[in-house]
Amino acid sequence: MPTQYDQDAYAWALEQVALLRAGKLDQIDIKHVADEIENMGKGERRALISQMARLLMYLLKWDHQPERRSRSWRLSIEDAQAKVTRLLEDNPSLKTAMPELMAIAYEDARRAAAIETDMEPDTFPQECLYGFDDAMAPP
Numbered sequence: 001m002p003t004q005y006d007q008d009a010y011a012w013a014l015e016q017v018a019l020l021r022a023g024k025l026d027q028i029d030i031k032h033v034a035d036e037i038e039n040m041g042k043g044e045r046r047a048l049i050s051q052m053a054r055l056l057m058y059l060l061k062w063d064h065q066p067e068r069r070s071r072s073w074r075l076s077i078e079d080a081q082a083k084v085t086r087l088l089e090d091n092p093s094l095k096t097a098m099p100e101l102m103a104i105a106y107e108d109a110r111r112a113a114a115i116e117t118d119m120e121p122d123t124f125p126q127e128c129l130y131g132f133d134d135a136m137a138p139p
Helices: 009-022 030-064 071-090 092-117 132-136
Strands: none
Touching: 009 030, 030 071, 030 092, 030 132, 071 092, 071 132, 092 132
């Protein structure tokens, strides 16, 4: 039988918040609240990986197509850097995971750079050569 959580997640969330604020802890849907909190953390991690992949893709294009460098590319790099910075300010515990997250992001960045530049994937290094500080430096 479907629960309110299954039928209307927004209404369910509002109800859970009201129960928490009223101190009615015995009425809270603990299993689903725990799932939602876990998913929220995973979402922040995915958002950081996505922005880092975007940043690394632009850096690969910047380095491998210097003749095509433009103001637009520089602004895209700066925008991705700003979004990475904001995500880390909101989730400072993710900073310790940056080596792992950058490795994951690099796989996506390398594939995207190959598509966008019409170059072979092997044109780009297999391993990310950018450290976090390098990636966050002005282009």
